[in-house]
Amino acid sequence: MEPTTAHKEHAELAExxxxxxxxxxxxxxTLWWVRQKRDxxxxxxxxxxxxxxxxxxxxxxxxxNLHDYLLEFEKNAQLNGATVHWAADAKEHxxxxxxxxxxxxxxxxxxxxxxxxxECHLNPFLAEHGxxxxxxxxxxxxxxxxxEPPSHIVLxxxxxxxxxxxxxxxxxxxxxxxxxxxxxxxAAARLHLRKEFIQSRVAITGVNFAVAxxxxxxxxxxxxxxxxxxxxxxxxxxxxxxxxxxxxxxxLGVFLRLLARSATGQPITxxxxxxxxxxxxxxxxxxxxDNGRSRQLGREEFRNSLKCIRCGxxxxxxxxxxxxxxxxxHNAVAGPxxxxxxxxxxxxxxxxxxxxxxxxxxxxxxxPVKINxxxxxxxxxQVIVQEGYTKTSKKASMQMMNMVLSRPTVxxxxxxxxxxxxxxxxxxxxxxxxxWYKQRDxxxxxxxxxxxxxxxxxxxx
Amino acid sequence: MKxxxxxxxxxxxxxxxxxxxxxxxxxxxxxxxxxxxGQTCCGQPMANSGFEHLTGGCNDLFVRNFADFDYIVSxxxxxxxxxxxxxxxxxKEDAATHIRQHIYELSEFLTDVLQVKHLTARFPHKVGxxxxxxxxxxxxxxxxxxLVAAPYSKxxxxxxxxxxxxxxxxxxxxxxxxxxGTFCVFEEAVSVKMGKDRIADHEKHGAEYxxxxxxxxxxxLEGILKRQQSKVKVLHIAEILNAAx
Numbered sequence: 001m002e003p004t005t006a007h008k009e010h011a012e013l014a015e016x017x018x019x020x021x022x023x024x025x026x027x028x029x030t031l032w033w034v035r036q037k038r039d040x041x042x043x044x045x046x047x048x049x050x051x052x053x054x055x056x057x058x059x060x061x062x063x064x065n066l067h068d069y070l071l072e073f074e075k076n077a078q079l080n081g082a083t084v085h086w087a088a089d090a091k092e093h094x095x096x097x098x099x100x101x102x103x104x105x106x107x108x109x110x111x112x113x114x115x116x117x118x119e120c121h122l123n124p125f126l127a128e129h130g131x132x133x134x135x136x137x138x139x140x141x142x143x144x145x146x147x148e149p150p151s152h153i154v155l156x157x158x159x160x161x162x163x164x165x166x167x168x169x170x171x172x173x174x175x176x177x178x179x180x181x182x183x184x185x186x187a188a189a190r191l192h193l194r195k196e197f198i199q200s201r202v203a204i205t206g207v208n209f210a211v212a213x214x215x216x217x218x219x220x221x222x223x224x225x226x227x228x229x230x231x232x233x234x235x236x237x238x239x240x241x242x243x244x245x246x247x248x249x250x251x252l253g254v255f256l257r258l259l260a261r262s263a264t265g266q267p268i269t270x271x272x273x274x275x276x277x278x279x280x281x282x283x284x285x286x287x288x289x290d291n292g293r294s295r296q297l298g299r300e301e302f303r304n305s306l307k308c309i310r311c312g313x314x315x316x317x318x319x320x321x322x323x324x325x326x327x328x329x330h331n332a333v334a335g336p337x338x339x340x341x342x343x344x345x346x347x348x349x350x351x352x353x354x355x356x357x358x359x360x361x362x363x364x365x366x367x368p369v370k371i372n373x374x375x376x377x378x379x380x381x382q383v384i385v386q387e388g389y390t391k392t393s394k395k396a397s398m399q400m401m402n403m404v405l406s407r408p409t410v411x412x413x414x415x416x417x418x419x420x421x422x423x424x425x426x427x428x429x430x431x432x433x434x435x436w437y438k439q440r441d442x443x444x445x446x447x448x449x450x451x452x453x454x455x456x457x458x459x460x461x
Numbered sequence: 462m463k464x465x466x467x468x469x470x471x472x473x474x475x476x477x478x479x480x481x482x483x484x485x486x487x488x489x490x491x492x493x494x495x496x497x498x499g500q501t502c503c504g505q506p507m508a509n510s511g512f513e514h515l516t517g518g519c520n521d522l523f524v525r526n527f528a529d530f531d532y533i534v535s536x537x538x539x540x541x542x543x544x545x546x547x548x549x550x551x552x553k554e555d556a557a558t559h560i561r562q563h564i565y566e567l568s569e570f571l572t573d574v575l576q577v578k579h580l581t582a583r584f585p586h587k588v589g590x591x592x593x594x595x596x597x598x599x600x601x602x603x604x605x606x607x608l609v610a611a612p613y614s615k616x617x618x619x620x621x622x623x624x625x626x627x628x629x630x631x632x633x634x635x636x637x638x639x640x641x642g643t644f645c646v647f648e649e650a651v652s653v654k655m656g657k658d659r660i661a662d663h664e665k666h667g668a669e670y671x672x673x674x675x676x677x678x679x680x681x682l683e684g685i686l687k688r689q690q691s692k693v694k695v696l697h698i699a700e701i702l703n704a705a706x
Contacts, residue, residue: 015650024654032633039606048609317607319637323654356648358641358655359509361598365607378509385511398512405470405507406518408499415474435646439653440684443475450473450480454496458484 005349007330010356014324028322030158035316037265038366044267045257055254056370059307062245063297069212069245070288076215080277082284090120093289097122097204097237100285101131104235106202110193112219112226113137114206115153115310116239116289118332119345122204133204134196136225138189145172151326153333154263154312159325193225203229205275207240208309209255210286213248216276217286220259220269227273235283238275242288243306255309258368262311296344301379305340307369314363314373320356329353336363340376343384351389354380412451419445464492465530467564469540469676470502476676482699483536483567489703490575494534497526505543509642513547520550520557528556532574533564536699538596538674541566545600566600567699568674572615577622584704585625589668590616591659591682592635593675602674606635616674616698623701629666636662640681656685664693671695 018024042048062069074084087093093116101109111117111133123133123144135144139156143149145168150156157165166180175188205226209218217238219226230236246255252272260266278284296302315321315335326334331342331350336357342350354377363373384390404414421428422445430437448456464487468480480496487494503523504516523544527533535541544564550557571577592614596602603614620626639645639655646652660682663671671693673679679695686693 011648011650014648018650018654021654028658042609045609319639319655320648320651323651323658355511355644358594358637358639358644358652360594360637360641362594362605362607362635362637365598365605381509381511382513386514390511394510395512398507398510398515402507402512402515402518405502405504406522408501408522411470411501415470419474435649436684438649439688440656440681441687443680443683445475446477448477450468450477451496451498453477453481454484455498458496459498 005351007349009352010324010328010330011352013328013330014320014356017325017328018323024323026161027159027325031316031322034155034264035313035366038262038313038316039265041261041265041267045261051254051258052368052370055258055309055368056307058246058251058254059369060304062247063243063303063306066242066245066297069247070242072212073210073215073245074288076213077286078215080215080284082215082278082286085285085287087287087289087291089291090289093120093239093287093291094122094125096287097239098126098129098131100235100237101126101202104202106131106200108132108134108196108200109202109204110134110136110196110200110225110229110233111204112206112221112229113140113156114204114239115332116206116241117204118150120239120289120291122239134193134200136193136196136223136229137221138186138223138225141189141193142168145169149327149332151334152312152315153310159327197228197232200229200233202235202237203233204237204239205230207238207244207286208259209246209252210240210244211247211249211252212245214276216249216274218252218256218272218274220256220272222264222266222270224271227271230275231279234281235285236275236278237285237287239287239289242290242293243308259309259311262313262366262368292345296341299344302340302344302376304371305337305344305373305376307371308337308341309369311368313366313368317362317366318357319360319362320358324356329356336373336377337371340371340373340380343380347384347387348389351384354378354384412449415449419447419449423447462492463529463531464494465527465533466494466496467500467503467527467533467535467540467544468496469535469537471680472536472676475680476697479536479676479697479699482697482703483534486567486699486703487534489581490571490577492575495530500526503540503543504547505540506642508543508547516547517550520548521553523548524550524553524556524560527560527564528553531563532570533560534567534570535564536567536674536697537676538566538593538600538602539677542595542599566596566602566674568616568619569600569602571702572618577619580619580622580702582622582702582704583624584701586669587627587629587667588620588670588672588701589629589631589663589666590614590620591638591663591671591673591678592616593673593678594635594637596674597635603635616672619698619702620672623704626701629663629668631662631666633662638678638682640678642677645681652681653685656681660685660689660691660693664691668693670701672698672701674698
């Protein structure tokens with residue numbers, strides 16, 4: 001039976017995105033501009049490549065000793081007065097958060113950016129239980145108002161033009177119709193979010209780095225929205241994947257220098273906030289989530305994907321991502337890194353993603369923790385085929401190709417016949433059934449192959 | 462020095478002139494070149510599609526054809542990289558290892574092994590280099606814009622020896638063209654868009670020719686150029702380096 005998925009595949013979604021070529025150009029240019037900012041920033045540090053190597057090695061150590069670091073972190077966080085929760089999967093994570101919210105009796109709360117909660121689909125889960133989450137990262141708030149998922153982990157609404165944001169704000173926040181001035185819209189969002197911050201008794205944040213040595217967490221934002229939420233609320237719930245651990249505080253000197261430079265081309269995020277102890281009268285809860293991470297840790301060829309610090313540099317540089325848009329990846333984390341993380345979460349649903357790449361390798365080169373992303377894409381392709389998540393037609397064509405290419409006489413005959421047909425009956429290949437021909441001409445079919453020429457001109461002598 | 466010439470399947474079938482130029486160039490530079498009859502393909506089309514387990518036949522054939530040469534040279538960065546990274550044959554692993562360690566893409570063979578310092582070639586045209594990704598990022602034929610490292614380029618080094626040739630600058634030095642093997646048909650829309658953008662960059666900077674180290678990328682770009690009825694042409698680097706006075 002053909003594998004079927006709950007959603008359309010990347011190629012089909014990307015084709016739809018490409019119907020509006022001017023928009024593709026705009027999307028591509030916007031992200032390329034971020035990539036260039038990243039390059040400029042990287043070049044300000046002569047030690048850039050050493051920093052990447054150091055970060056990669058620190059994470060290598062973390063992944064090899066994760067069990068110890070997690071327990072050390074838990075112990076120190078508890079000593080600091082935090083409550084630590086362990087969640088095996090998305091369901092447990094969501095239930096832990098729901099229980100905490102129910103204890104507080106809240107029906108509405110603020111959340112700063114957390115790709116983990118996107119991965120766990122926390123917002124829809126809480127909505128089912130009558131609790132409304134207000135995303136406070138401006139980009140996330142915009143896509144939330146548009147009832148869309150983020151299309152990029154750092155720039156959630158990068159697929160939206162300012163005019164579309166103006167329209168959304170007009171409908172939802174009552175700004176004047178037709179006003180798309182970014183400054184004005186930001187000010188309107190600030191007023192709207194401030195009301196939410198003041199009223200919210202619980203704040204959820206993500207975590208960028210959790211320091212085992214001190215039990216503290218670092219949350220990086222440009223808008224200060226994590227701080228605003230966490231400081232004003234009675235209860236701060238920090239949700240993190242178990243791979244966010246770093247051994248010591250001094251290692252932040254490596255990661256904080258890499259993160260913002262790689263992400264947006266800034267020397268550092270505007271706010272790199274350390275959360276260590278709950279304030280007087282406040283509670284601090286930390287939810288440590290596995291959700292497939294220990295499974296990925298056990299897959300040797302994919303283990304390094306857990307080094308990811310969610311900077312998004314691989315998306316900005318990816319020529320396919322820039323021209324297909326984040327939503328074509330139908331996964332919380334899009335782009336090259338998403339394509340190597342997603343098959344671990346659900347191989348059948350995400351079997352198409354490792355193929356949404358030319359394997360150009362640019363992603364691995366920008367990665368601040370040196371994940372061999374394009375090699376893992378190649379490896380996932382092998383695993384996906386082995387596990388049987390391939391269309392029968394593709395399997396048959398590959399077997400046919402192998403039959404021809406592993407037999408020189410068959411290859412020679414098939415090539416000769418094929419070129420003869422192309423010369424005499426071009427319509428056999430130049431038609432709508434051939435995806436190559438849709439927007440490209442076929443190469444000319446010469447009478448003589450190189451092998452024919454060589455035989456005639458070189459071996460006769 | 463005995464050189465085995467590896468002409469990838471699609472070059473053999475559709476671009477024999479690239480094979481001829483490669484052979485002629487190597488012979489001009491004093492190499493003893495043999496083209497083993499009965500070669501087909503490196504196996505990459507299957508492997509990159511997730512079917513590496515089917516490439517045993519191709520690997521076996523490759524080792525049989527190329528085990529006895531000092532060097533194996535190919536006018537394709539991508540196929541060379543595939544062999545370097547993936548050629549293994551269970552009972553002939555020594556031969557496979559020898560091949561993996563002695564296979565070169567044409568331009569790196571010229572700059573690194575033959576250490577060519579000058580060429581007698583003339584090509585009075587404006588030329589843009591399309592850096593094919595596997596040659597560049599895989600074989601390190603030139604520096605990559607993502608890295609903070611000193612610039613170099615083996616293809617450029619060679620093209621600069623060609624009389625009359627003017628290299629043009631590109632806005633995006635090493636953006637992928639979107640060929641990507643079977644990607645070009647399974648992800649047709651994005652593949653073509655990438656190709657169109659790559660061409661636009663060359664056209665914007667006045668290129669008359671697009672050259673590169675991989676005919677596969679050039680075949681994809683040529684398909685789009687012809688459809689667009691563009692005046693820009695593609696030529697493999699061997700054809701330019703072999704261009705006679």
